[in-house]
Amino acid sequence: MTSRRLPTPLLDAALIGAALLDVWVHVRTDEPLRMACALAAALALLLRRRLSLLAFLLTLPAVLVSDAIFAALAALYTLASLTRRRVLLVACAMAFTISDMTSWPAPNLGLPDTSTLITMVYSAATAAAPVFLGQLVQARRDLSLRIAEISEAHDHEQLLIAQTVLAKERATLAREMHDVVSHQVSLIAVRAGALQVGTRDAEVKDAAATIRRLSVQTLDELRHMVSVLRDSGSRLTELTPQPSLADLQRLVSSSGIEADLKTDLPDGLTPTVQRAIYRTVQEALTNTRKHAPGATARVLIRHDDGSILVTITNTAPTRPALPLPSAHHGLVGLRQRAALLGGTVTSGPTADGGYELHLELPANSTP
Known part of the structure; x- marks a missing residue:
């Protein structure tokens, strides 16, 4: 079963649309600074694949001055799915947590209380979620590549085994052809030559010469075939000089x-x-x-x-025809x-x- 994924442009458009919806819900139109930062964060998602760290950094001002955090979370997830620098991911998660806890432009600098600690834990968990999810996607992608490499190596191994078996079969066939067929054809050629020399009948002499010539030609082709079989496919060789x-x-x-x-x-x-x-x-x-x-x-x-x-x-x-095999x-x-x-x-x-x-x-x- 093959997984079906949305096309990249459609997925980017959907994320930007969700980020703009987050801006519309959490930012009022009479707050120009917050609106500008939130819109910039939404548009920064266009850079998330090529410049994922820069895209995340461009979304932090929106987290700092408003509650529109979807763009930052999406950029953080993309960064986590692409980078292998764990320290960088921890630093980015901490930056998100601090920005989310700060009420800019009037930050709360008082001593931390229970509600502040709860808010910090909630913000840290919110930042950790896309980081863990991005790392999970990265691990899954690496695992898929590893499985593909193992499968390719297995197929190559099977091919080598098949070639080895074929080489052994070809060597056996070459040995049988050399030891049995070539020997018998050689005997035919020798007997035909003896008959050609020993007879005085012109017709028999001509037939014996034909048999001897064909036997010699067959022997040449057999020797060439044996050499090809013994090569076991190591080089490209014509089986015999091809007729025309x-x-x-x-x-x-x-x-x-x-x-x-x-x-x-x-x-x-x-x-x-x-x-x-x-x-x-x-x-x-x-x-x-x-x-x-x-x-x-x-x-x-x-x-x-x-x-x-x-x-x-x-x-x-x-x-009548002779009974030939x-x-x-x-x-x-x-x-x-x-x-x-x-x-x-x-x-x-x-x-x-x-x-x-x-x-x-x-x-x-x-x-």
């Missing part, structure tokens, strides 16, 4: 399937859009190679009325990437037994 449209032809040529690429795109597309197009084509060709052996593919990329349209279509497979996260990731850029991804089988993947993105998309 200039890499599309090489991607299609090295996909391991017969594919045709046609592009009609303007210059100046953002790196984010180029990366989304590349990853979409990469995922579609990978799925074709895995799930539609022997199929051919066609990649059509064009620009139409401010939108980028990417369509990858493959024919029906000519032989898959988490089925590829298309989900493509849809999420497209949604972040304001686009859509649709996919589904074609009438001839093939499959089609369609991406539509705004040409000026930014992450």
